[in-house]
Amino acid sequence: MPESLVLSASLEDYLEAIYYLVTENRVARVRDISTRMGVNMSSVTGALRQLSSYNLVHYEPYEVITLTEAGIARAKEQVRRHTIVKNFLLNVLSLDPAVAEDNADRMEHAVDGETLERFVRFAEFVEKCPRGGREWIELFRQFCEREASNEQCERCLRSCLEAIGRRQDGLKPMPENSTDIVPLSGLAPGEKGRVTKVGGQGPIRKKIVEMGMVRGTEVEVEKLAPLGDPMDIKVKGYHLSLRKEEAAGILVEKLPRSPAKGEK
Amino acid sequence: METIKKTITIALAGNPNSGKTTVFNSLTGSRQHVGNYPGVTVEKKEGYRDHKGYRVRVVDLPGTYSLTAYSIEELIARHFVVEEKPDVVVDILDATNLERNLYLAVQFMELGARLVLALNMSDLAKVRGYEVDREKLSVLLGCPVVPTVATKGEGMSGLLDAAIAQMNETHNLPSVTVKYGWEIEEEIARLSSLLEKCDELASNHSPRWLAIKLLENDTEVREQVRRQCGNSDEILDAVRRSTQHLETVFGDAPEIVIADRRYGFISGACRESVRSTGQSRYDMSERIDSVLTNRIIGLPLFIGLMYLVFQFTFTLGAPLMELLEKLFALMGNVISSLWPAESESALKSLLVDGVIGGVGSVLSFLPNIMFLFLAIAILEDSGYMARAAFIMDRIMHKVGLHGKSFIPMLLAFGCTVPAIMATRTLEHRTDRLTTILVTPLISCGARLTIYAMMIPAFFPLAWRARVLWILYIIGILLALLSAKLIRVTVLRGESTPFVMELPPYRMPTVRGVAIHTWERACMYVKKAGTIILAVSVILWALTSYPKSKELEKEFDREMARVQRLLVSNGDTGGEAAIQEKLDQLQREKEAQMLAHSAAGRIGRFLEPALRPLGFDWRIGTAFLGAFAAKEVFVAQMGIVFSIGDAETSHRSLRQKLHENYSRLTGFCVMLFAMIATPCVATVAVTRREAGSWKWAIFQFGGLTVMAYILTLLVHQIGLLLS
Numbered sequence: 001m002p003e004s005l006v007l008s009a010s011l012e013d014y015l016e017a018i019y020y021l022v023t024e025n026r027v028a029r030v031r032d033i034s035t036r037m038g039v040n041m042s043s044v045t046g047a048l049r050q051l052s053s054y055n056l057v058h059y060e061p062y063e064v065i066t067l068t069e070a071g072i073a074r075a076k077e078q079v080r081r082h083t084i085v086k087n088f089l090l091n092v093l094s095l096d097p098a099v100a101e102d103n104a105d106r107m108e109h110a111v112d113g114e115t116l117e118r119f120v121r122f123a124e125f126v127e128k129c130p131r132g133g134r135e136w137i138e139l140f141r142q143f144c145e146r147e148a149s150n151e152q153c154e155r156c157l158r159s160c161l162e163a164i165g166r167r168q169d170g171l172k173p174m175p176e177n178s179t180d181i182v183p184l185s186g187l188a189p190g191e192k193g194r195v196t197k198v199g200g201q202g203p204i205r206k207k208i209v210e211m212g213m214v215r216g217t218e219v220e221v222e223k224l225a226p227l228g229d230p231m232d233i234k235v236k237g238y239h240l241s242l243r244k245e246e247a248a249g250i251l252v253e254k255l256p257r258s259p260a261k262g263e264k
Numbered sequence: 265m266e267t268i269k270k271t272i273t274i275a276l277a278g279n280p281n282s283g284k285t286t287v288f289n290s291l292t293g294s295r296q297h298v299g300n301y302p303g304v305t306v307e308k309k310e311g312y313r314d315h316k317g318y319r320v321r322v323v324d325l326p327g328t329y330s331l332t333a334y335s336i337e338e339l340i341a342r343h344f345v346v347e348e349k350p351d352v353v354v355d356i357l358d359a360t361n362l363e364r365n366l367y368l369a370v371q372f373m374e375l376g377a378r379l380v381l382a383l384n385m386s387d388l389a390k391v392r393g394y395e396v397d398r399e400k401l402s403v404l405l406g407c408p409v410v411p412t413v414a415t416k417g418e419g420m421s422g423l424l425d426a427a428i429a430q431m432n433e434t435h436n437l438p439s440v441t442v443k444y445g446w447e448i449e450e451e452i453a454r455l456s457s458l459l460e461k462c463d464e465l466a467s468n469h470s471p472r473w474l475a476i477k478l479l480e481n482d483t484e485v486r487e488q489v490r491r492q493c494g495n496s497d498e499i500l501d502a503v504r505r506s507t508q509h510l511e512t513v514f515g516d517a518p519e520i521v522i523a524d525r526r527y528g529f530i531s532g533a534c535r536e537s538v539r540s541t542g543q544s545r546y547d548m549s550e551r552i553d554s555v556l557t558n559r560i561i562g563l564p565l566f567i568g569l570m571y572l573v574f575q576f577t578f579t580l581g582a583p584l585m586e587l588l589e590k591l592f593a594l595m596g597n598v599i600s601s602l603w604p605a606e607s608e609s610a611l612k613s614l615l616v617d618g619v620i621g622g623v624g625s626v627l628s629f630l631p632n633i634m635f636l637f638l639a640i641a642i643l644e645d646s647g648y649m650a651r652a653a654f655i656m657d658r659i660m661h662k663v664g665l666h667g668k669s670f671i672p673m674l675l676a677f678g679c680t681v682p683a684i685m686a687t688r689t690l691e692h693r694t695d696r697l698t699t700i701l702v703t704p705l706i707s708c709g710a711r712l713t714i715y716a717m718m719i720p721a722f723f724p725l726a727w728r729a730r731v732l733w734i735l736y737i738i739g740i741l742l743a744l745l746s747a748k749l750i751r752v753t754v755l756r757g758e759s760t761p762f763v764m765e766l767p768p769y770r771m772p773t774v775r776g777v778a779i780h781t782w783e784r785a786c787m788y789v790k791k792a793g794t795i796i797l798a799v800s801v802i803l804w805a806l807t808s809y810p811k812s813k814e815l816e817k818e819f820d821r822e823m824a825r826v827q828r829l830l831v832s833n834g835d836t837g838g839e840a841a842i843q844e845k846l847d848q849l850q851r852e853k854e855a856q857m858l859a860h861s862a863a864g865r866i867g868r869f870l871e872p873a874l875r876p877l878g879f880d881w882r883i884g885t886a887f888l889g890a891f892a893a894k895e896v897f898v899a900q901m902g903i904v905f906s907i908g909d910a911e912t913s914h915r916s917l918r919q920k921l922h923e924n925y926s927r928l929t930g931f932c933v934m935l936f937a938m939i940a941t942p943c944v945a946t947v948a949v950t951r952r953e954a955g956s957w958k959w960a961i962f963q964f965g966g967l968t969v970m971a972y973i974l975t976l977l978v979h980q981i982g983l984l985l986s
Contacts, residue, residue, distance in 0.1 A: 198520065201517075203332075203334040203761075204761040204763070205520070206332065206334065206519055206520070206523065207329075207330075207334065207761060207763050208761070208763055209520055209523045209524070210329060210330045210332070210367060210523050211329060211364065211763055211765075212363065212364045212367070212527065214523065214524045214527040214528075215524055217527075222550075223554075223557065223559070224559070225557065225562075225654050225655055225657065225658060226557065226558070226559050226560070226562040226563040226566075226655055227563070227655070227658035227659065228658065229657070229658045229661075230654060230657050230658070230667075230762050232553075232557070232654065232766060236361070236363045236364050237360070237361055237363065237364075238361045238364060238765060238766075238767075238768075239553075239765065239766035239767075239768075240763065240764070240765060240766070241650070241654050241762060241763075241764045241765075241766050242761075242762060242763055243657065243661065243761070243762040246761055246762065246763065
């Protein structure tokens with residue numbers, strides 16, 4: 001099928017209708033088409049002539065109508081789009097099936113090709129990589145630029161839990177059962193936590209965040225200095241030292257201890 | 265062979281401990297130059313290298329974690345990129361700690377710099393079990409990523425190739441931007457469009473960057489807008505509204521959310537491009553740390569190491585110092601011998617006593633400084649310095665100082681000059697200034713010579729050690745108290761945070777340590793040395809002029825008479841006695857000449873002010889001389905009491921002191937010597953390290969006033985009690 005071939009909305013509808021008829025009855029007739037689409041038979045023959053000139057259908061007057069290979073491909077693609085848009089409206093936006101069907105029909109034609117294409121990609125992306133978070137949108141951009149591999153999406157999924165946790169923290173100021181939320185200074189050496197809030201203000205707070213103490217980051221208290229203060233905290237794979245008074249402003253959700261240190 | 269080489273400027277950026285300095289040394293070798301960024305004490309290193317027909321100028325930016333306006337280093341780094349427009353910014357990333365290192369890289373991207381990323385220590389990353397897909401990372405971040413192992417000099421040529429290619433790249437930059445989510449993006453777009461109207465600012469900065477910085481509440485960009493934009497009111501008002509709006513949306517300050525999002529972008533990129541190749545092997549660095557910062561043995565080990573550093577600096581330095589002193593004495597003799605023996609030429613005196621004495625005192629510190637910086641370079645490059653601060657912070661924080669202040673203060677027991685230079689390891693200016701200002705209160709080695717002379721003169725044997733301890737402890741307490749005082753007055757403000765990386769332990773390289781030590785030595789000689797020399801010559805003049813012709817003639821006549829007596833008198837017993845008499849005359853002459861000199865006059869002039877402290881003009885004059893170096897006090901006292909070489913005749917000087925002064929005065933002299941007037945070298949080095957005369961003068965004045973008041977109190981209370 002030539003990429004450049006642009007069909008009018010009604011021709012696309014005809015092609016779709018023929019595709020459905022052919023898959024149901026192996027062949028299509030002018031009368032069937034006109035019944036299915038609610039148009040008169042002369043309009044159908046006009047459309048068939050056009051489609052035939054694009055080499056999408058085999059059409060001779062009074063003969064049964066079949067699709068050419070290009071026609072099948074084209075129609076399949078259309079159906080795929082339609083289904084994706086419909087499913088998106090149905091599953092993601094939770095619209096009524098009838099409303100979804102109706103809107104999907106109109107959306108297919110109302111928006112231009114590139115936007116529809118991007119929309120289809122998005123719906124596809126939602127299906128392939130179900131997760132959330134801001135980075136997810138960023139990933140979508142990358143998904144559009146290159147073909148996304150399944151491996152990539154698997155990795156997305158793995159970090160899904162983490163992202164969901166972060167998102168919930170963002171929505172709710174603090175979980176109801178906040179018994180597990182403690183200041184970082186309250187963790188003993190070897191204990192782990194996930195940052196939920198960095199308190200304080202001004203340069204110090206900013207500095208602490210910039211050193212990697214962002215919401216959702218996992219931290220582990222490595223040890224205390226010999227005199228009991230400051231603390232040595234492992235964050236993003238490196239060691240950061242903070243005074244207890246600074247660590248007191250960082251709230252963490254206590255996590256189960258990591259397996260014993262010496263373990264191989 | 266090209267005749268004209270194209271020059272390309274590369275700015276080297278990176279986190280502290282990312283190996284940036286090693287890359288810099290690797291790139292430029294010995295062709296480097298150390299200076300300062302204009303107006304500040306932050307070092308600026310530059311070097312050159314020729315590469316494939318290009319002359320590459322490499323500028324080492326300060327090591328930073330971010331590009332906020334909160335620290336001077338970060339401001340310098342971003343000013344350099346914005347204003348001097350280097351052709352390429354090369355950001356050195358520690359491959360073993362990619363996420364945090366990329367935080368800075370992302371900000372350079374935002375700044376619109378042509379960026380090349382050097383994935384340094386890529387060998388270590390492999391050992392740690394990370395595999396970085398450089399291709400992918402490069403696509404995700406929109407700039408080339410080059411692997412390097414700077415300690416082995418690997419990848420340098422590739423880095424330069426990439427930098428040159430990036431410079432010649434014509435496509436528009438930057439191709440990748442961090443997206444902050446639509447709520448923030450909306451505000452960024454709003455502010456950007458306002459900023460675009462401000463030509464003066466927008467011509468130099470990307471409006472998007474300015475908008476982000478304004479949302480981050482960047483004080484400097486705000487100030488720039490206020491100064492340079494016609495529509496500044498409109499912009500700042502929009503910023504206020506945007507900030508408020510975002511605060512209600514996120515329940516947090518936009519600057520925090522923005523930092524969050526940057527890390528979000530980075531962890532997305534890292535998840536895409538970094539693969540963990542299974543369980544990382546055990547971490548050597550953590551093993552070492554479990555011993556060196558151990559709860560129980562960490563502190564003793566630290567004290568032991570500090571003892572070693574102290575010994576290394578001052579014990580190994582001592583013989584070299586003596587050697588240098590001998591060398592200068594020899595030089596003095598050689599130059600003296602150019603004149604006839606009896607000549608009293610002013611030029612000879614200037615050269616021998618003024619210049620050579622001055623140069624001698626400059627260079628006599630050099631061995632200490634070299635050894636000290638050798639030790640410090642090893643401590644820093646190995647990563648132990650951060651641990652030292654970690655261990656000592658609990659104590660130092662109590663007086664408003666930083667854990668890193670401990671090492672300079674410890675070194676001050678040896679000599680104040682290298683101690684002040686050691687404050688370079690402190691990152692925050694307030695910490696650094698405070699430490700510099702109080703360091704002279706710690707009794708240095710030169711002051712020990714004063715105590716050693718004075719204490720036996722006034723105190724019985726059983727008391728001596730105790731008095732010495734008391735003096736040292738007073739010094740330490742005063743230093744800590746002054747630090748606290750300075751932190752609540754002159755350098756008021758929040759205590760600087762202890763948000764400090766504990767970098768992995770690494771083997772220092774011989775080359776890195778050597779370059780570091782050499783730089784420090786040069787800097788000392790060039791910058792502080794000149795001031796010390798100048799003041800030494802002035803002090804020489806003060807103690808030598810004006811001369812009195814009559815006095816000289818009178819003594820010459822008397823000495824000639826005694827000389828004749830010696831010649832006429834044949835027997836040997838008398839000869840010794842007459843020689844003794846001659847020496848006595850010479851000493852008396854020197855004493856009277858000093859009394860007559862400007863220094864002597866100043867001493868007399870100050871006497872009324874010094875009386876309440878129990879001091880007379882002789883002590884005043886000696887203190888004036890002691891400004892050249894503390895130990896000169898002893899020599900000057902020797903001269904005013906006509907004892908001659910005080911070093912060899914401590915006993916007779918002590919006798920004189922005992923006869924002339926009370927025990928209370930003796931103690932007051934030591935107290936005053938301990939607190940007051942740091943020596944000229946201290947003042948010079950303070951000026952150098954603090955960056956302005958203001959602080960040097962403040963230190964000098966403050967210490968003198970403190971000494972005066974405390975000594976006055978002690979003396980007056982002492983008088984009342986006795």
